[in-house]
Amino acid sequence: MKIVTSSGDLIIFDWLRVLPRQRLVGAGELLGRPVLVKLFIAPRAMRHWQREVDGLMLLEQAHILTPKVVASGELDGGGYFLCTDYLAGAETLQQYWKALPADKSQSRLVAWDPEAIVLLKRALRSIALLHRAGLTQLDLHMGNFLVYGDELYVIDGDAIKASSPGYAVSGREAEDNLSIFFAQLDSHWDAKIELLLIEYLQVNTERALNPDRLQAQVKRIRANRLRDWLTKAVRDCSHFMVHMTWWQFSSVVREHAAVLGPLLAAPDQPFSAAPMLKDGGSSSVTQVEAGGRALVIKRYNIKGLGHWLSRFWRPSRAWHSWLAGHQLHFLGIATPAPLAMIESRFGWMRRRAWLVTEFCSGPNLLDLLGPDGKSVPTSEQSDALLGMLARLHQARITHGDFKATNLLWHAEHVWLIDLDSMQFHKAEADYHRAWMKDRARFVRNWPQGSALTAWLETHLPH
Template identity: 55%
Template sequence: MIDTRQLRAYGRRPPQPLSLTLDDGRSLQILQWLRILPGKRLVGQALLDGELVLAKLFIAHGAERHWSREKQGVEALQLKAIPTPGLVASGRIPGGGHYLLTRFLSGAQTQQQRWEALSSTEPASAEAQGLVAEVVAMLARMHAQGLTQSDLHMGNFLWHQGQLYVIDGDAVSVQSSSEALNARDAADNLGAFFAQLPVAWEEQLELLLVGYLGVNSARAIDPQRVLQALERGRQWRLQDYLGKALRDCSLFSVRRNWWRFLSIKRSESAELLPVMNEPDSLFDSEPLLKDGGSSTVTRFTRGERTLVVKRYNIKSLGHWLRRFWRPSRAWHSWLAAHRLQFLDIATPAPLAMCESRFGPLRRRAWLVTEFCPGQDLLSLFDPTGQELPAPEQCQALLKVFSELARQRISHGDCKATNLLWHQGRVWLIDLDAMQAHSSEAAWRRAWAEDRARLIRNWPAGSPLGLWLDEQLPR
């Protein structure tokens, strides 16, 4: 008989189908795994007495606390008439685990799936506005009943037959059993949800709050407090995401031993792992994009995609002695690219990073990204600086630097060849020297250097140079 210890031992690859005997003697048939957190929680589509159910199996040591919170959250939603898949059964699994079964809503989609299917998720998109407004209205209903959802993201709201459902009872808590949520907690909860949206959605904040108050006007919501909660939530999410990029999890496959450290986006692992086992072989077949002393760059194809690999070289013993004790430039660029992507600042998608090591000592390193076919600004713009770029190019250039200034990020090497024009946006490449600053003084110094370096790409006193000096944030 399968018990909790065996479920833990399966790791990321539990078999399917799988039969599990419940504590009431009934047999639960797992048909398909939907989410796997190795050694912690398994979620799957299952059959119980001929009925389709969603099965959550809590298998970690001390899992009773999470199981109990999940059960209480589902029951609280049902008690307050907030739509949620109905509770079918719950109990213990032999060996110390627990299970919770809810109705399986066939054909349902999460709001995240609907969001990803949109042709545009910009704030100007009426469809995108509709999806966000549906979640805001549901939060307003929950707040009016004294409930909050602490794990707020689009994936925890399910759309089924014209109705939005709240899922993940583990994150639902009752703040008040008899009255609406207080204004401070409501603002903080709303800010936590808005932090999940792209940065550009902040301009829609007031409109979304109007929609919220149309459903729940029991409390006056302070927009400034919502913004503060949004910033806190976004910073927490960013640090959590960057941490995941360096450890084995559902998003990233990380392998480390005495000789190397390797992180690959899990969705790319099957395709790129063979490549990253022999990364130097990529430099043999294609013409090099760059063959410098400190780095070598080439591109390669996988299927219909063109990718770029950058090798960070060790030029000499002295160079190694300066570099071996700190994270490599590949490590630094890997995190910098993920930071930009998180903040919706255009940069080629980072796919894999590898450091060659001897224990804790770093040696050479490699970074694989998507290839951006854009044209660099040095060749795109008038090299004499006598003519201004097209209006949409001017706007895109100012937008990316305004966002960098807002996020206190310096690029560190603002040559125009490191800025590409592609798909109506300015893309940033060569992120080796990029920094996110916590010190205001350090930020101002780095920003002044970035600003001056960008302007120096064109002749001093030229119309383009003067325009940049006037328009770039100081």
């Protein structure tokens, strides 16, 4: 694609990222020079373009590594462009983080991994340089740090703010900005924040930090991020594709939309083509393969007029499970990835609904430990079960149907399924009452007086 600019003909070879209603990012060439191209074509294009240019200039003036601006200006047909040096082969810290083995990047305390620490320390040194120069990065995450050779570059000038150019930011500003970074991590890293801050303070010694206030800010921002994420799960955005008509509402993870398209168009078809895993009155479950991966489809049935009258006016169980699954994923609690949700509707009135998730092949805990209760969990199984319960407790979440068959053992983790009744509790008393019901239901899976029930009564939190 060729674009005529005031700096010469801009040739774009490959689109790297498309942000709907915001900007396009591509790799190209300007007068024979490899460049990274950003095209700002949204209604507020000028504002975002100017902030991007200003932010990169602030970084350069502070002698903080960032890709050099090659050309910038207004497009003849409307919108703005920005070209920076193209750093071939560069990868973000986020890409390195995702390349870590799952048990490391999930960041359990038992997997306090040196490779993960190195990545975090590199980011914290760069953040310290920003703060020492009086700058903050308002969208602070590892995706905005680019590794090129042995150097670390700061990118996304749009989010750079000059709080106090030439003077270090205040302690509170530093805490607020650092909390944005730490809130991106799994909550199991929270206990190590003070140790990680040592790396930051070796670079920026200008201001004292309050670790207690920082921890409180991290929890607040993480809660806000979760609320925003669940809001996005039911509206059209860069991660989710939402389609709504008079007859149907659907939300699908955008990167899987093409593969799941036929399934969204005819969600009942697999139930007649494949043996069902469950065929109950209120729900039916079957397995299907799409795009080379095994999936599970759960259909929430309407048993009759009375059942429909009790359900049509409120979000379906599929809707509730869809949000619950994304909440658990956000919190790092193992559950099959929710990929799509469909509601059959008549206007605003809901009818049947479907939920599509990944298939988890592990045995449930009743089969794993045996129905007679003679066996107790291994140390590995015990750590996984109690660790999962600790995360649920920290988030004040209860399952609501805590049967052993709703907990699977897979990849050295305990996975939660059937999230129809999952609840988040704001009131402490409500949470404790609901948890004691979950606890009692889980213990009842095995005979009273068995070795396993004795183990559970000793180890499960009260």
